Every structure is written in C-alpha cells, then in structure tokens.
Amino acid sequence: SQQGEEDPQALSIQEGENATMNCSYKTSINNLQWYRQNSGRGLVHLILIRSNEREKHSGRLRVTLDTSKKSSSLLITASRAADTASYFCATDGIQGAQKLVFGQGTRLTINP
Amino acid sequence: NAGVTQTPKFQVLKTGQSMTLQCAQDMNHEYMSWYRQDPGMGLRLIHYSVGAGITDQGEVPNGYNVSRSTTEDFPLRLLSAAPSQTSVYFCASSYGVGEQFFGPGTRLTVL
Numbered sequence: 530s531q532q533g534e535e536d537p538q539a540l541s542i543q544e545g546e547n548a549t550m551n552c553s554y555k556t557s558i559n560n561l562q563w564y565r566q567n568s569g570r571g572l573v574h575l576i577l578i579r580s581n582e583r584e585k586h587s588g589r590l591r592v593t594l595d596t597s598k599k600s601s602s603l604l605i606t607a608s609r610a611a612d613t614a615s616y617f618c619a620t621d622g623i624q625g626a627q628k629l630v631f632g633q634g635t636r637l638t639i640n641p
Numbered sequence: 642n643a644g645v646t647q648t649p650k651f652q653v654l655k656t657g658q659s660m661t662l663q664c665a666q667d668m669n670h671e672y673m674s675w676y677r678q679d680p681g682m683g684l685r686l687i688h689y690s691v692g693a694g695i696t697d698q699g700e701v702p703n704g705y706n707v708s709r710s711t712t713e714d715f716p717l718r719l720l721s722a723a724p725s726q727t728s729v730y731f732c733a734s735s736y737g738v739g740e741q742f743f744g745p746g747t748r749l750t751v752l
Contacts, residue, residue, distance in 0.1 A: 560738065571645075571731055571743035572684070617683050621738070627672050627691060628699060629741065631683035 535618060535632040543640050548605045550635040552618030553598075559621050561594055562629070563603050566615045575603075575616075605637075613639045642667050645744035647732050653750045654722040662717040662747050664732030670742070672735045673715040674699070675707065677728040678746075684731060690715055722751045 536551045552561070560579050564572040578585045578594045578601065585592045591604040605612055615636050619629040648663045666673065671692050676684035676699075686699030690709040704726060706718040715734075719726060729748050733741040 562740070569746075571745050572733075572741075573743070574740040577739050619684075627674065627689050627735075627738075628686055629674075629684075630700070631676075631685070633681070633683045 535616075535635045537635060538633070539636040539638070541638040541640060542608060544608060544610055546608055548608050548612070548637055548639075550603045550616050550637070552601045552603070552632050554601075554618075554620045554630075554632075555599065557622050558596075561592075561601050562619045563590075563592060563601075564617045564619060564631075566617065566634070568614075572617065608637075608639045610639050610641055613637060644668065645732055645734055645742050647730075647744035647747050649747060650745070651748050653752065654719075655752050656722060656724060658722050660719050660722065662719075662730055662732075662749075664715045664717065664744060665713050666715075666732075666734040666742070667713065668734060668736070668742065669712060670734035670736050671712070672737065672741075673709065674733045674741065675705070675715070675717045676731045676733065677701065677726075678731060679728050687717065687730075719749075724751045727751045 534553045562577045563575040566572045576587045576592050578592050589606045594601045615634045617634045618632045645666045674689040675687040678684050685701050687705050688707040690696045696707050727750050729746045731746050732744040735741045
C-alpha cells in the first residue's frame with residue numbers, strides 16, 4: 530500500500546508564484562525524499578531530508594519535515610514554466626532503506 | 642557515463658507471453674530496484690537488490706522474477722504476461738541510502 534499521500538493532487542499557478550505541495554505518511558521513517566517527473570520521463574531526485582532534520586534548502590526548493598505530524602512540504606519559490614512536472618515524495622523506514630514507498634504525486638502546472 | 646539505461650523503450654505482448662526487461666548502470670552502484678507506475682499513481686516497488694547475488698521482494702512481486710549476476714545488470718522477467726501488468730517500468734540504482742538514479746522507463750502493453 531502507498532504510504533505517502535500527497536496534497537493537492539493537482540496545482541496550477543502563474544509563473545513567478547510560489548508552489549507548495551504536501552506529503553503525509555503513516556509509519557516512522559529514516560529519510561524522506563522528493564522527486565520530480567517530467568511527462569514521459571524517469572524520476573529525478575530533488576532533495577533528501579533526514580528524520581532528525583526539520584528544514585532543508587536547495588536553490589529555489591525548501592523542504593520541511595514534521596515527524597510528529599508525519600508530514601512534509603515542498604515549496605518551490607519563484608516558479609518557472611520549466612517547473613511544470615509531477616512531484617513525488619518517497620519514504621524509507623523500518624522496512625529497509627532500499628524499500629522506498631512513493632506517494633501518488635502532485636501534478637504542478639506553471640502558466641506563463 | 643550513460644547512467645541507468647533500459648531496453649526496450651516500448652513493448653507490446655500478448656497474454657501468456659514472457660519477456661525480459663533489461664536494466665544496466667555504469668555507476669558501480671550496489672543498490673538496484675525495479676518499480677512499476679500505473680496511470681495517475683506513484684511508483685510501486687517490484688523487486689530490489691543490494692548487491693550481486695542478492696535480491697528481495699518489494700510491494701508487488703507476483704508475476705515477476707529478477708536476478709543479479711553482476712553489479713551492472715538487473716533484468717526483470719515477466720513469466721506469463723497478464724493485462725494487469727500493463728504499466729510503465731522504471732529501473733533505479735543508488736550507491737547507498739539516499740538518491741536513486743532512474744532510467745527512462747519501459748512502456749509495456751499486454752493485450
């Protein structure tokens with residue numbers, strides 16, 4: 530079963546605006562990762578946050594993790610048309626670091 | 642480096658046929674995994690390997706076999722294809738815990 534649940538399922542914003550996507554999970558984790566998938570392509574790793582971290586930045590990306598609420602958020606600032614893609618969270622936990630469990634994803638559309 | 646490569650890119654099978662999806666990586670990664678992605682869904686883990694000669698089942702292993710005779714290659718075998726196996730298949734590799742590198746995918750249709 531899918532552990533990660535993402536919200537919203539789809540998001541459409543104007544170029545330049547910020548986009549926020551949320552991920553919730555059910556069991557304890559070691560790490561949480563975010564991936565991007567352009568249409569018809571493989572996934573590309575964006576950022577990893579460990580269970581003992583609360584916030585992490587990478588360029589225009591900001592990820593937060595709240596282990597007490599079992600949730601994470603991905604913020605993309607100053608969005609660009611090239612950010613149009615699907616975004617997935619993935620968690621690993623007691624089932625093993627190699628056994629990533631992916632959410633269903635958020636489809637982000639950036640309108641010019 | 643080519644990264645993670647997958648062949649074929651597209652495949653159409655009839656119910657009951659068997660085939661092998663190929664996956665290779667040139668990054669000397671220990672860990673390799675196979676996922677399937679159904680429309681509007683995230684990825685689900687089929688099988689994974691933590692090194693040559695070592696494989697284990699993921700979330701949806703039924704109907705699939707894997708082997709890992711070398712570090713570079715991790716083929717996925719469909720034993721007797723069923724329409725429920727129509728999906729996009731992704732192979733991924735990683736050095737350890739953390740970032741996984743994905744191949745471009747194989748789009749499989751079973752009639």
